[in-house]
Amino acid sequence: MTSSIxxxxxxxxxxxxxxILPHTSNNSESNDCSSVDREALGxxxxxxxxxxxxxxxxxxxxxxxxxxxxNRGMAKNILLCILLATVATAIFLPSALVEIEHVIVRxxxxxxxxxxxxxxxVYLVPGTRRxxxxxxxxxxxxxxxxxxxxxxFSLHWYFSHTIVPDGYVGWYDMISCRTIAMASLLVNEGxxxxxIEKDKxxxxxxxxxxxxxxxxxxxxxxxxxxxxxxxxCTSDDTELGISAYPVFVKSCHLTQGSSxxxxxxxxxxxxxxxxxxxQLEKWVEEKWVYRxxxxxxxxxxxxxxxxxxxxxxxxxxGSAGLSYNPYTDKMQILELKVEVLWGRAYLxxxxxxxxxxxxxxxxxxxxYPGGWGQAMTAHVLEDRMVWLQEEPRxxxxxxxxxxxxxxxxxxxxxxxxxxxxxxxxxxxxxxxxSLSSGAGYAMHFDFLSRVWADVSIRSxxxxxxxxxxxxxxxxxxxxxRTEIDYLRRTTMGSKCTNRLQKICHQx
Numbered sequence: 001m002t003s004s005i006x007x008x009x010x011x012x013x014x015x016x017x018x019x020i021l022p023h024t025s026n027n028s029e030s031n032d033c034s035s036v037d038r039e040a041l042g043x044x045x046x047x048x049x050x051x052x053x054x055x056x057x058x059x060x061x062x063x064x065x066x067x068x069x070x071n072r073g074m075a076k077n078i079l080l081c082i083l084l085a086t087v088a089t090a091i092f093l094p095s096a097l098v099e100i101e102h103v104i105v106r107x108x109x110x111x112x113x114x115x116x117x118x119x120x121x122v123y124l125v126p127g128t129r130r131x132x133x134x135x136x137x138x139x140x141x142x143x144x145x146x147x148x149x150x151x152x153f154s155l156h157w158y159f160s161h162t163i164v165p166d167g168y169v170g171w172y173d174m175i176s177c178r179t180i181a182m183a184s185l186l187v188n189e190g191x192x193x194x195x196i197e198k199d200k201x202x203x204x205x206x207x208x209x210x211x212x213x214x215x216x217x218x219x220x221x222x223x224x225x226x227x228x229x230x231x232x233c234t235s236d237d238t239e240l241g242i243s244a245y246p247v248f249v250k251s252c253h254l255t256q257g258s259s260x261x262x263x264x265x266x267x268x269x270x271x272x273x274x275x276x277x278x279q280l281e282k283w284v285e286e287k288w289v290y291r292x293x294x295x296x297x298x299x300x301x302x303x304x305x306x307x308x309x310x311x312x313x314x315x316x317x318g319s320a321g322l323s324y325n326p327y328t329d330k331m332q333i334l335e336l337k338v339e340v341l342w343g344r345a346y347l348x349x350x351x352x353x354x355x356x357x358x359x360x361x362x363x364x365x366x367x368y369p370g371g372w373g374q375a376m377t378a379h380v381l382e383d384r385m386v387w388l389q390e391e392p393r394x395x396x397x398x399x400x401x402x403x404x405x406x407x408x409x410x411x412x413x414x415x416x417x418x419x420x421x422x423x424x425x426x427x428x429x430x431x432x433x434s435l436s437s438g439a440g441y442a443m444h445f446d447f448l449s450r451v452w453a454d455v456s457i458r459s460x461x462x463x464x465x466x467x468x469x470x471x472x473x474x475x476x477x478x479x480x481r482t483e484i485d486y487l488r489r490t491t492m493g494s495k496c497t498n499r500l501q502k503i504c505h506q507x
Contacts, residue, residue, distance in 0.1 A: 102295040109438060110298055113171050113445040118377075127378025131366070132443045134379070138360060139447035142346065143454075149344040150457045156410030157470050158193040161185060164453050171449040174413070175436050176299040182435075183302035193473040194306045196409065197435040198292075201252035201313045202474045210408055213401070213429045215419065218242055218316040221252070225288040228314045233275035237268060240316065251287045252313035255434075259292050288312050297438055320429060321421030326384040327354055334420045335431055337439050338402035341413050341451050342461065345399045348418075349439050353385065356440050359395065368442065377442040393425035401428055409473060412461070413452050415439065 111117050121128040161181040164174070185191040195202045201221045207214050218241035222228035231240070232249075246266045254261025263283060265271050274280040292310075294303035323334040336348040336359060348359040356374060358366040365382035368374050388394050402416040415434040421427045441448060451457070 105296055106298065106300075109296055110172060112440060115168065115170060115446055118443065118446065121376055125376045125378060127373070128376045128443070131377055131379045134366075135443040135447055138362065138444075139450065142361065143451065146342055146344055146346075146451050146454075147457060147460070150342045150460045153343040153407070153461060154410055155412055155461050156193075156473060158182075158185065158191060158473060159410065159412050162412070164458070169449055169453045171441070171445045171452075172298055174449050174452050175297075176302075178413075179299040179302045179306070179436060183305040186306060191472070192306075194435060195310070196474045197414075197433050198255055198307050199252050199310050199313075199474075200250055200255060200432070201315060203433060204315065206409075206474060207405075207430055212405055212408075213427075215320050215429055215431060216318040218247060218318055222314045223311060225284050225312065225314070229275075229281045229284050232271065232280060232316075242316075242318075244318070246319050248317045248319070250315050250317060251290075252315060253307065253310040254287060254290060254292050255307075255432075256292055256294055256296070258294075258296055259287075259290065261287055261290075284314070287314075294436070297436065299436065303436060320419035320431070321423055321427070323420055323422035324387060325353060326386075334422075336398050336418050336420060337434075337437070338398060338416045338418060339413070339437065339439075339441070339448060340402050340406035340411075340416060341448070342457060343403055343407045345402050346448060346451060347441065347444055348398060348402075349441060353382070356442060357382065358442060358444065359398075361399065363389070363392075363395075365389070366442070379442065387422060388420070391425050394420055394428070397426050397428040401430065405430060405433070409433075410469075411435070 118128075118132070122132045123129075159178070161184070162174075162178040163181065164177060169177075182191075182194045186194070196206055197203060201223075204214065204217060205221075208217075219231070222231070237243070245268065246264050249263050249265065251259070251261030265274070271280075274283075289312075292304065292307040294300045294307075297303060320333055320335075322331040324330075325332050325334070332352065334350065334352050336350050338348040339346050345361065347361070350357045350359070353365075354367045354369060356368045358379075360366070365385065365388075366379040367382045368377060368379055372378065373380070383389075398418050398420065401418060405416050406414045413435075415437040417431040417433065418428050419431055421429070
């Protein structure tokens with residue numbers, strides 16, 4: 001029986017149908033299913049003949065005369081093989097499909113910021129070449145400003161452990177190097193300062209303790225899933241602190257977009273329906289046990305180490321004010337994701353105008369219309385957001401708030417996500433932050449990494465940073481008045497807007 005099964009299994013492995021999902025990636029992070037798939041692919045390439053395809057005159061003759069060609073034992077073996085194949089397919093095929101999707105998306109993201117790929121597009125596509133030349137000129141204008149900012153920047157001890165390799169270092173390389181350093185600090189010294197991003201509950205605690213403007217939090221932080229569902233379904237709006245809808249439920253332990261850890265509740269009737277149907281409870285139960293998997297990024301392994309042991313939790317948050325988008329002709333949320341390096345904002349990106357829109361410090365706004373513009377990163381200048389371009393206070397609020405927050409964190413690099421509110425040019429508020437940004441920066445990827453990895457800037461930081469501290473970034477920590485005054489003088493200076501006076505002079 002064993003030999004018969006082996007013969008049948010070898011035949012099944014040679015069938016084309018058995019290898020319709022070959023795992024062809026050489027990525028070292030591939031799971032165990034990849035080796036099975038590669039074996040199946042090898043079997044297909046060496047020969048596609050199956051057991052049933054090996055012609056046997058006697059068997060054909062028996063079939064033609066109406067006789068069953070297999071004995072009872074052989075039939076049982078075939079049925080057993082079919083059963084085993086069915087079970088294996090049910091177990092492994094879904095995970096194989098998911099892993100293939102993950103590999104494709106991850107490689108596409110890596111390719112998008114790859115220098116060689118960018119150089120090829122620049123060589124072949126005039127629009128891409130124009131975008132690259134503009135990004136290069138912008139970098140040359142900004143570099144002296146970042147060198148000046150570095151002279152007054154104080155790097156926190158936690159962020160001083162990143163080892164930057166020699167030679168060219170890309171954007172994802174820099175994030176990977178720092179993520180490795182943070183994972184090492186967690187394992188070897190128990191430092192979980194990365195929770196200022198990885199745990200939204202701790203992130204918002206930091207922002208509140210430092211009196212930074214945020215979208216209002218409603219109620220408290222829930223660290224008990226059943227209590228959260230009970231409070232949501234048995235409390236009225238006043239008890240929950242809800243004055244207007246929509247509101248957003250956010251999972252504190254799920255920061256990656258792929259985790260889908262945020263859900264919107266549009267109205268009280270919808271909340272009641274979610275409670276009575278059990279949908280809210282089901283969603284909460286799923287997210288409570290879900291653990292973040294940063295599968296879209298090349299730093300997945302170390303990134304997951306930072307999130308594996310996070311304590312689950314939920315927060316309830318109100319909605320930011322709306323702004324007009326001429327491309328959709330609607331009032332909607334307008335969020336800018338601001339990249340801050342060495343305490344200075346370099347650019348911002350947003351998918352709320354058009355996908356991949358980039359805002360620069362020189363006042364220009366790059367859009368990448370259509371599939372071609374997106375794929376080839378060929379920009380045109382935006383000229384329809386008149387209300388935003390004619391009032392400089394909108395972006396000034398964004399840049400200053402992002403810089404101030406980054407300096408409070410003393411982070412070499414951080415992305416600060418900020419909502420613009422059209423009715424209040426100086427009323428921008430923080431949504432979230434990210435220490436491992438996967439946002440798209442078109443032709444600016446290369447220049448962002450140059451600023452971050454720049455040897456002269458990094459040596460300047462090391463020489464200057466006598467303000468560094470071993471004090472944890474997260475926890476019940478509020479900066480002292482001396483530090484606030486220092487930050488106000490070096491970062492905000494005389495450029496504080498009226499709206500930010502309370503930030504500049506807090507203490």
